[in-house]
Amino acid sequence: MRLTSYTDFSLRVLIYLALNPDRRPTIAEIADRYAISRTHLMKVVHQLGVAGYIETVRGKNGGLKLARDIETLTVGEVVRRTEPDLHLVSCFEVAAAPGCVIAPACRLKGKLHEARAAFLRVLDDCTLAEVVGNRDALSTLLAS
Amino acid sequence: MRLTSYTDFSLRVLIYLALNPDRRPTIAEIADRYAISRTHLMKVVHQLGVAGYIETVRGKNGGLKLARDIETLTVGEVVRRTEPDLHLVSCFEVAAAPGCVIAPACRLKGKLHEARAAFLRVLDDCTLAEVVGNRDALSTLLAS
Numbered sequence: 005m006r007l008t009s010y011t012d013f014s015l016r017v018l019i020y021l022a023l024n025p026d027r028r029p030t031i032a033e034i035a036d037r038y039a040i041s042r043t044h045l046m047k048v049v050h051q052l053g054v055a056g057y058i059e060t061v062r063g064k065n066g067g068l069k070l071a072r073d074i075e076t077l078t079v080g081e082v083v084r085r086t087e088p089d090l091h092l093v094s095c096f097e098v099a100a101a102p103g104c105v106i107a108p109a110c111r112l113k114g115k116l117h118e119a120r121a122a123f124l125r126v127l128d129d130c131t132l133a134e135v136v137g138n139r140d141a142l143s144t145l146l147a148s
Numbered sequence: 149m150r151l152t153s154y155t156d157f158s159l160r161v162l163i164y165l166a167l168n169p170d171r172r173p174t175i176a177e178i179a180d181r182y183a184i185s186r187t188h189l190m191k192v193v194h195q196l197g198v199a200g201y202i203e204t205v206r207g208k209n210g211g212l213k214l215a216r217d218i219e220t221l222t223v224g225e226v227v228r229r230t231e232p233d234l235h236l237v238s239c240f241e242v243a244a245a246p247g248c249v250i251a252p253a254c255r256l257k258g259k260l261h262e263a264r265a266a267f268l269r270v271l272d273d274c275t276l277a278e279v280v281g282n283r284d285a286l287s288t289l290l291a292s
Contacts, residue, residue: 005149005234007260012237015256016248038249079259090149093156104160105182105292109285111278112159115223116151119270126263134255141253148249 011086013040013048015135018082021058021070022136023143028067037146055085072132079135080128090124092116155230157184157192159279162226165202165214166280167287172211181290199229216276223279224272234268236260 020034031049035042049068052058059071070077084090091097093116095107107113136142164178175193179186193212196202203215214221228234235241237260239251251257280286 005151005231005236005264007149007236009238016250019250019256079256087149092149092151094153106160106163106286106289109282109289111280111282112163112223112274115270115274115279119267120149122270123263123267126259126266130256130259135259136255138253138255142250145250145253 005092007083007087009044010048010051010088011083013038013045014052014082014086015079016040017045017048017052017068018057018070018077018132019136019142020146021068022074022132023139023146025070028061028065028069030067034068051086057082074132074136077132078128079130079132080124080126083127084124090120092120149236151227151231153188154192154195154232155227157182157189158196158226158230159223160184161189161192161196161212162201162214162221162276163280163286164290165212166218166276167283167290169214172205172209172213174211178212195230201226218276218280221276222272223274223276224268224270227271228268234264236264 016038017034020029020037031045032042035045049058049060053060057070057072057077058068061067061069093113095104095110095113096116104110160182161178164173164181175189176186179189193202193204197204201214201216201221202212205211205213237257239248239254239257240260248254
């Protein structure tokens with residue numbers, strides 16, 4: 005049970021931009037600070053733009069900026085959007101093939117649904133503002 | 149975010165055995181009823197034996213039986229045991245490489261820990277007995 009690195013990196017980009025609201029950080033800068041692949045980050049940034057979470061500002065002092073209010077953007081919303089597969093088991097899929105014969109009466113399936121809901125509820129209650137609440141500590145680490 | 153088919157099949161085997169406490173089903177029978185790979189199931193059954201959840205009865209009328217009380221064996225316990233990786237993101241690992249620079253102060257990490265705990269809590273509260281509470285409906289599906 006793991007989130008994809010795509011989700012991981014998406015959240016890191018949003019955190020970075022939330023910590024730097026008065027600048028327009030570039031992909032190169034963010035990749036450098038987190039020591040992650042620039043190529044990978046380009047794809048992540050593109051999708052964050054498509055999702056309406058960030059904007060790309062063109063020009064000489066261009067770069068990235070958040071397009072959403074950090075007080076209302078939640079980790080849950082981002083994870084639901086970026087995680088390609090929140091189907092814990094194959095029977096969660098509408099057209100699961102091959103299907104599990106007991107699926108129509110399976111209480112385990114219901115419990116797993118309940119567990120996933122509990123997981124997402126915690127993240128839905130957490131805004132980006134809350135995540136960067138310790139702004140100074142995070143900025144210091146990113147500058148080191 | 150997906151559980152492995154290994155965890156999925158482990159839970160199915162336990163459900164099957166819980167539904168058939170007076171018989172000693174074989175791997176071939178269980179694989180056949182769920183229409184899953186017998187080879188894959190052999191590995192699953194071996195590990196369930198190592199974990200002390202099931203026993204293999206040898207001899208002419210041999211087969212598998214539960215080694216734990218279904219009233220106390222929880223889905224959470226099984227998932228913790230069978231799921232190889234409950235580290236949602238790389239920074240959950242003790243020796244994550246490459247580590248994330250903001251990990252020492254990251255509140256997101258704490259929230260993801262909290263979300264995982266909420267997920268597992270639901271499964272810890274669910275016994276195998278509860279899962280097979282609708283015994284007749286499940287047995288009918290497995291016999292069809």
